[in-house]
Amino acid sequence: MSARTDRLDRLAELAAEHADERGQSLWREAYARLRRNPAAIIGGVILGLFVLVAIIGPFLVPYSPTSTAWSNQVSEARNIIPGPSADHWFGIDHNGRDEFSRVIVGARQTLLVGVVATGLGLTFGCLLGGFAGACYGLGGVRGRRIDNLIMRVVDMLLAMPSLLLAVSVVAVLGPSLITVMIAVGFISIPVFARLLRGSMIASSRAEYVTAATSLGVRRWRIAVGHVLPNSIAPVLVQATLTLATAIIEAAALSFLGLGNPDPSVPEWGVMLTDALTRLEIAPRLTIYPAVAIVITAFGFTLLGEAMREALDPKLRK
Template sequence: MSQPELQTTATVPANKLSSRAASWRAFYRKLAKNKAALAGAFIVLIFFLLALFAPIIAPHDPLHIDISKKLEGPSAEHWLGTDDKGRDILSRLLYGSRISLTVGVLSTVLGAAVGILMGIIAGYYGRWIDSLLMRICDVLLAFPGILLALAIVSVLGASTTNVIIAVAFFAIPTFARIVRGSTLSVKKLEYIDAIRAMGASDSRIIFKHILPNIVSPIIVQATLYIASAIITASALSFLGMGTQPPDPEWGTMLSQGRSYIRQAPHITLFPGLVILIVVIGFNLFGDGLRDALDPKSKK
């Protein structure tokens, strides 16, 4: 190979890397200017760290029962008080973050994976495949999320695994519609026609050229959906259809403390506040990602 050919071959990857680096720098600059997004990212990061290091941080065993200390308010020994069985609320909240965040993330990943596949196939091939897949999404969207999740858990049984499946099921049509719309826009571009004319297979066009160009709305929707997944999972546990006692899940803690809401309001207050803060954090971060990844945004 001659020297000019070597230089040309080396220049193409270098140009691609430099353009990607420039786009990432622009993304970080936009995100850094959004104080609300940074606050949301900080909240999300803190809760993931708390969940990761819960065994080290938790001052007590979250399952240890001590009836002699039941319904105690916040104190030096139990910073957030104890529940109706004398268990430390702070420790249960820390361990509960593991369950709630795991349910939120896994259900979103599972629902997004199926929804992305359905949406990109429907948008790329169109015709009867598009009609069939979108009608399936319409049927799923016809049911309110919590009712659909309740129906699925009622059939499968109450457990954390089944909650993940139920919450993921409702995420499928949302991701499918977003991906379908983005795919319809991208596949009309001239470079897709050029790649197809060069003999590229459908799978190569879909996964190497279309999917990387529609990843931005997927990331934004996934971040926002985690908040909805946490709320839905907590609601199912509150109704007794989710994570079962004695596992320390936030919705289960709310359900167990409602009988003592006048006598010991701290039992329901702190789990409720934690759910509120986490959901706000994910929503703020998701909104910031949407603004930073929007090519039309000039701010």
């Protein structure tokens, strides 16, 4: 009896010592882990520089990205395309435009395409997956039938190759920068939908859902107010990773000639397409936009993987 009393007294003392300490939320703990993760720091720095260049870069470039003032220095017939110099750090392209200015200004278009496309996919994917997950987890027999119908449509979209699906969307709507955003966002909808639906189904089996149901809380209120907020973390991580693939897929569509029909507008995918026919004369024209795409996608991937490790209990270090 005395031993048990001693243990209780010890527990009381520990409780008193830590009475002022407060527990941390999932996001606060994840942020603390991200700050200690080298991959997250590197990815954040890369993305910070990318966003900074996209926002203020067009105001700092030495020349207009559409100016062809140096076209008299270019002669493709004689394989002359001037390279880097003191006045033109990346040289001049085949139309006599400053390549450095076009790469910097092209970052804004690339960022716009990636963010808008990911935002479209995230929004409609969450609406679709959230509704399906709520129907399955809390909607009874009728709800599971609705979930089954939605998921079969999602499975059909997932069964198609993403690039082929994007090309089909562009072929229907016509080539343009807006169409590329819609197409890239459309192919990411089923990924977000299935991910959120699975996360909500797992969360619907938690004890707090059983407790809320026993107290008479309405099912849809439980789904929207409790299950959905606790299921959104993996979807946000996937959005970070999707930004990287969205930039690559948008560049691929532009590379296929399905992007902005105006080649004078600087965008990394379009620049890569234009430079392909001059690969033997000036291979550097393909290197600059390609390296920019790779580094940007690498930054998004590093940050996304670090977020996944920070938010997933199974992967926490």
